[in-house]
Amino acid sequence: MRKRAAFALLGAVTALAGFTAAGAYAGETQTDVQISNVSFDGGKDIVVGLDAKTVTVSATFTHPSGIQDADFVLWRGPDGANPYETYDDRIVSNEYYSHADCVASSATTSTCSQTISLEPDWKYGGTALTNAHAGTWKVSVQGVANDDTWTHTASYTTTRLQRSAKLTVNASPEPIAKGKTLTVTGKLTRADWDNLDYRGYTNQPVKLQFRKAGTTTYTTVKTGYTSSTGSLTTTVAAAEDGYWRWNFAGTSTTPPAKATGDFVDVQ
Template sequence: MRIRATVAAVSGALALSALALPAAHAAGTAAPSYQEGAAKVLRAARAAHGMSAFTAAKPATGRPYALHATFSNLKIGKAYKVGTTNHVALSVSYTLTHGTEVNIKASDFATGPYIYKGVSSNPSKVIFGDDAATCTATSSTVAVCKGDIDIHPSDGLLENADAGSWNVGALAIKWNGQQGKANPDLSKVGVAEKGGLGSTLIQRNATLTTDASPEPVKKGATITVKGKLSRANWETGHYGAYGSQSVKLQFAKKGSTTWTTLETVKGDSAGNLKTTVKASVDGSFRYSFAGNSTTSAVTSASGFVDVK
């Protein structure tokens, strides 16, 4: 079983929510994963600074001290489409500047990016990577780090309302011998973290179909072009209708790679699309949806019609 470490606001407190743990972890007898450790340290670090979203959380053993490290030059993709089953990795790079007491190659040092909903001081949800980032030193106190933020939609972590803009942050942890302990003494752990380093869109993946008929058809006759727009429903784990959206009907003549928009069709409440055109020349039809902040753009496979 993969450990899912998520931080979410529950009754005003930032806590590890929806945390699926193997039995050994739940019993406190096994070492936490990078995700689990990062979530615990981040929560404790925020509580140490009196941030309201954390102060009501379940107390940890000790609170971490401030690690001499800062983050800059963070880069992440503009948008990521997430379906219902496939793992999606958000690749992130950033510059880590640290004190001379920080050894980025030490076995008890870890750093990584994360995304969160809402404001940094009071996020409603936080997602980390499955593993820590890897860093390459460019000087004795500067390194370029690269890591993934991992989304596993089949875990049931995402709700449909989570689609849209997410903010990006990064953290660094110096475990000082506490790494690998099920219940580490966090007062011995150094942590640096920073939100507001960037943003990205997490979109519900969309699917689109096109069916042009009849085929073949006589010149001048009516062609009916149907289709359906759907998108991932993260709460049910299936794709559902995306209704009342404007979608472009496009046409390309046989032998051409140039697509021309014939008209814009608005789907019904069930996502169904339907329009008619007059048959003129051989060619292919397709529907194309431009997408929006919550749902990915998508273009259907084309349907060829032979005009006699």
């Protein structure tokens, strides 16, 4: 059984308030727990739709006495001593904690990993995601050695939490005579965590792109903007057979999205 006495001091919000011991990230001494190789979901942005998304965060911890425990917390706020929000797969009010699982690779070093479930509608009654949660979060990393020495770095790295996006396209009429006007429509929506459905993403620039039949590369033709409902519509002259699509570059709160190309036969 792993020890918990020392680690209890680092739990929940109090883990971020008042603990400023330096780590490998900020100049450790020989007696500190050294932290390295922190990986949060493989370094990707965390994209969540309407269902729960489980991500894994891991790191390597080293200390002469060996590693007892570790913990990772997502948080936002002005600084580590004044977080206004945390997210770490625990229900603070019920004192439920989910610590990392540590696997020793030697007498002094362990790799510790922890899963965090991000849910728009948390079935356990904890802190469900809301639209306001989208954006950049800081990652707190903490490690405890077998001799109860510990290191805590409140802002080791950052990660970005985003609302999943969908993008559609339709080009018509099909087929169409060469030189005639082709109408290309579509819609950009993203996960609405407040209402648990997908809703239009308003006033966003989206590129209309074309790929000639028999080729593999899309070329941007023009840029359109989404309406108040996320809808897109524009017209172009039909010149040759090929595929039309909309391409959204993404924002800090929403990932990129590309519609599947719609083939148009030009006669």
